[in-house]
Amino acid sequence: MLPKPQRPADSRGQTGVETLVVFIATVIVAAIAAALLLNTVLALQSQAIATSEESIEQVTERVQVVTAFGEVDDGRIETVTLRVRTAPGAESIDLSAASVQTVGDGVDPNWSVGVVGSDRSVLTDGSELGYVHVYGESGLPADRGLTPGERVTVRITTGAGATTVYVVNVPDTLAGQSVVEV
Template sequence: MFETILDEEERGQVGIGTLIVFIAMVLVAAIAAGVLINTAGFLQTQAEATGEESTSQVSERVQVVSQSGVVATDAAGSGEKGIGSLEFVIASAPGAGNVDLDEVTAELVGADGQETFQLQDDPPVTNVNIFTSSQSDNVLTDNSDRAEVSVDLEALSDQYELTEGDSITVTFTTASGASTTTEIRVPTTLVGEDGDSVRL
């Protein structure tokens, strides 16, 4: 069953061949392990980045605390009583970090079509004021911060007519892509004079 090797030179040659095969196997295994480790590291980095982005899209958003409108007797030149401008009080959502309001986008969707603008655009945004903090920049740094945002509907590129009984949807989207949607319904009968504020 086993061949007896009498020649010492032949015995050494068999040992060297086995050693070469063993070294080759170790080298292949090391290269394969290196490739696997690099791939695992890349996948881990990509997964962490994806997780952070997904978390930001969920938590890095604003919430609407209250919304109101300013009565206009001639809304957008329609000759009808309606809302000339919208006023929102917004705050950062629970778990959100710093939210830069200058990078927040607002989208209006209603019977008059769709309008999109940033809160730093003046017009139609006539006022962005964080009234719970003395800071000069428009960044919500704490969940207790509140900001007032005024949007002049008549200053949009296409005047937005929002009269009695109308409704629109307003969506605020932060720089991270997190969105908050609120619906505004104008009462069928507006009580108030030109310039009065009404809760919507």
Template sequence: MFETILDEEERGQVGIGTLIVFIAMVLVAAIAAGVLINTAGFLQTQAEATGEESTSQVSERLQVVSQSGDIADNVANTSERGIGTLEFVVASAPGAGNIDLDEVTVELVGTSGQETFQLDESPPATNTIFTKTGDSNVLTDNSDRAEVIVDLEAADAFESDGGYALSEGDSLTVTFTTASGASTTTEIRVPTTLVGDDGDSVRL
């Protein structure tokens, strides 16, 4: 059944051939292992970067502590009563890192259309951290509080000449988006009848 090799020289050649095949198999296996290790390392690095980016987009956001507005008897030159100025108190969300308010984008969506601007654009917006001294507009701790004011009647800041009209009974969606891409949305609902005089503040 098996062929017996009696020639010593021929037997040696077969042994050398087998050794060469074995060495080649070891080299191929080593190269394949190296490729797998490099690929695994690349995938791990990519996964970590993606995870950090996803975490930032979830945690690096603002939270709205309170919101109010100032009554205007002739809001945005419409001869209607409404809200002329929005006032927000904001803080960084739990687990968030430093948030630069000057890099936060604000989007308004309501009956007067859509408007987008940054908090460092004055008009219509101003922001001030009132829980610590200094000129920095960066929230560094969850205990920091900042006042964000949006002047809806800033004529030069919006498409409408009179500003952004927010009249009695109107609703407005306000979205704050940080530099990392994390967003916080709050809803403003103006009462159908505002009780108070021009310039009075009301909670919204």
């Protein structure tokens, strides 16, 4: 039998140290990658939460038109009053922070009017009613008001950015009436 060849004593330990250094470097690189990935996930999660909360507000924080009526003067409607309440799921809505825009034939599409009058400026639940008044000089055709058969779209945008659209349909006849449902 041949004798087993002898290795130098220091070569065996040196190979183990090199392997250990490579292993530690791999663990450090993996830890840095995991930290970056976790940081990115947390940033995306917070952005997604903020976006979803904003979207929910824009859908739910709106008003709902209960009824609408117009005041008749000289065969035309000079004032439209919308009776509103909070939409289902909405929290408090400050009507003084809302804006109103009217769009239709003869209406200046760039004209934006605020909530002119309200019995309650802050609606806290669906049982409370507020009133939004749109006058001739604040969005309706100022020179003639609304005439029979005319249609005007009223957009109410709350402070949260939620928009409610209501179409005002003037009846075909206004003769002999002082107030009509529109």
